[in-house]
Amino acid sequence: MKLSILRETDDGETRVAIVPKSVQKLIKLGFEVLIELGAGANASFTDEDYIDSGASIAKTLKEAITDSDVIIKINPPSTVDLKHLKKGQIWLSQLFHRLNEDLISELNEKGVSALSLDAMPRISRAQSMDVLSSQSNLSGYKAVICGADNAGKIFPMLMTAAGTISPSKVLIFGVGVAGLQAIATAKRLGAIVEATDVRLECKEQTESLGAKFLTVEDDGVKVEGGYAQEVTEEYFAKQKEVVNKSLSQADIVITTALVQGAKAPILITKEQIEMMKNGSIIVDMAVAKGGNTEFSKPDETVFHQGVKIVGVSNFPAQLPTNASELLSRNIDTFLTHLVEEGKFKWDMEDEITRETLIVNNI
Numbered sequence: 001m002k003l004s005i006l007r008e009t010d011d012g013e014t015r016v017a018i019v020p021k022s023v024q025k026l027i028k029l030g031f032e033v034l035i036e037l038g039a040g041a042n043a044s045f046t047d048e049d050y051i052d053s054g055a056s057i058a059k060t061l062k063e064a065i066t067d068s069d070v071i072i073k074i075n076p077p078s079t080v081d082l083k084h085l086k087k088g089q090i091w092l093s094q095l096f097h098r099l100n101e102d103l104i105s106e107l108n109e110k111g112v113s114a115l116s117l118d119a120m121p122r123i124s125r126a127q128s129m130d131v132l133s134s135q136s137n138l139s140g141y142k143a144v145i146c147g148a149d150n151a152g153k154i155f156p157m158l159m160t161a162a163g164t165i166s167p168s169k170v171l172i173f174g175v176g177v178a179g180l181q182a183i184a185t186a187k188r189l190g191a192i193v194e195a196t197d198v199r200l201e202c203k204e205q206t207e208s209l210g211a212k213f214l215t216v217e218d219d220g221v222k223v224e225g226g227y228a229q230e231v232t233e234e235y236f237a238k239q240k241e242v243v244n245k246s247l248s249q250a251d252i253v254i255t256t257a258l259v260q261g262a263k264a265p266i267l268i269t270k271e272q273i274e275m276m277k278n279g280s281i282i283v284d285m286a287v288a289k290g291g292n293t294e295f296s297k298p299d300e301t302v303f304h305q306g307v308k309i310v311g312v313s314n315f316p317a318q319l320p321t322n323a324s325e326l327l328s329r330n331i332d333t334f335l336t337h338l339v340e341e342g343k344f345k346w347d348m349e350d351e352i353t354r355e356t357l358i359v360n361n362i
Contacts, residue, residue: 001342003031004058004068007039010075012299012313014042014320015327017072017093022332023053029335030342032056036064043320065089074117074327076103087111087361090344092331094118094131097358098261107359114359115338117331121355129334129352133177134326139285139315140181140256144170147252147283148189150301150310156190167192171246172211173267173292174256175202178285182254183209194246198235214242236265240272248275253282255292263290270294270304278306287311 003026005018016039018026023033033055037047047057058064065071065084073093077085085091088111095116097104107114117131127133148155151168158165170186172179175197183206186193193211195202206213216238247253247268253276258264264286273282273293284296291311295302298313316323337352338344346362348354 001031001070002034002068003070003072004034004064005036005039005055006061006064006071006073006081007036008042008074009078009080012317013075014317015074015324016040016043016045016320017074017324017327017331019043019045019324019328020049020053020055021325022328023050023055025332026335027054029339031070031335034058034064034068036061040324043324045321045324072331076100077107082106082110085110085112089113090115091359092117092335095358104359108361111361112359113357113361115334115356116358117334117356119356119358120334121351123351126352129330129337131327131330134330135316135323136176136178136256137181138319138323138326140178141185142315142318143178143254143256143283143285143312144182144185144189144252146310146312146315147254147281150281150283150308151252152279153251154190155186168251169194169246169249170252170254171195171243171250172254172256173197173243174258175199175206175213176256178256179254180205180209182256183211186252187211191252194250196239196243196246198239214246215239216242236267240269244272244275247272248277250276251280253280254285255282256285257292258286258289264292266294267292268294273307273309274305276307280307282307282309284309284311285315288313 026033035050035055036058062084070090076095091112091114096118097116120126120130153168155168157167168191170191170193172182172195175195183193183195187210194214195206195211196214203213255267257267284291284293286292287296287298293309295304295309296311298311300311302309
């Protein structure tokens with residue numbers, strides 16, 4: 001089977017789906033590997049690196065797609081990608097299928113089978129294939145660095161002959177993979193850290209990293225697939241009461257809250273922003289899905305009454321080499337799970353296969 005790796009074309013995207021180190025693993029699985037010209041350049045991987053690993057170079061997008069049985073990309077197919085796809089091919093990327101019904105219909109009409117990386121089930125044996133977790137880990141780290149870069153003060157306490165500088169206070173909304181890494185990074189930098197989440201099971205993890213956990217004592221929030229589902233307005237009102245004191249004292253606030261297949265919830269309202277300290281920073285990691293504040297805008301910095309709201313839609317793209325290495329390992333492990341003796345085994349009794357095969361034209 002021929003497998004091609006496409007160059008990413010989304011604005012600001014610097015990652016590549018497969019790095020040279022994974023090419024040999026794919027060849028051992030039985031694939032003939034083709035990579036689009038320059039696909040790894042922004043992540044510091046040259047075409048020569050891929051050739052040395054055993055891949056061939058496709059000089060055009062059309063060549064990369066039409067000459068292959070399996071096509072791999074990080075982001076959903078573009079209009080141009082779709083134009084070149086043909087019946088019987090297998091497409092593998094993030095699809096965000098619950099939000100892209102028209103795209104899924106078009107893939108189905110073309111007779112293409114499509115595997116969605118973001119549909120990976122949150123089960124223990126799929127952890128090594130979970131691109132959302134690997135990329136969120138990097139995002140949590142980078143969000144704290146972004147907050148520090150935008151802040152007007154340092155994170156740790158500093159004692160000098162001229163006086164003592166008090167440590168920064170950091171408040172993190174959402175204690176998933178990104179939130180936990182943000183807590184750990186902020187603590188390493190010397191900040192006083194508090195975190196909040198609607199899931200009570202996050203309390204122990206938060207405290208194990210040395211942060212204080214803030215939440216409403218209510219077991220009415222349902223969790224599915226690692227995500228909190230829609231939360232009632234009454235619950236959010238109670239949560240606001242719990243976090244408002246910490247919010248008003250925070251120097252940096254990082255929001256990470258997402259709802260699977262839906263718009264991100266508003267966690268910080270206009271009124272709450274107006275109670276925050278002058279010069280404080282909000283880093284909104286959910287901005288690509290609508291944002292966790294009323295003022296968040298993708299890839300823009302918004303000022304409101306002395307508060308700076310920084311919206312970054314793709315933090316992993318700011319760490320392209322590491323992000324690509326982790327993605328590549330996720331994907332080559334996923335393909336190892338799916339392929340046997342040079343062919344896809346399509347075991348529909350397997351939860352990983354069943355949940356990720358969004359378009360089935362096998």
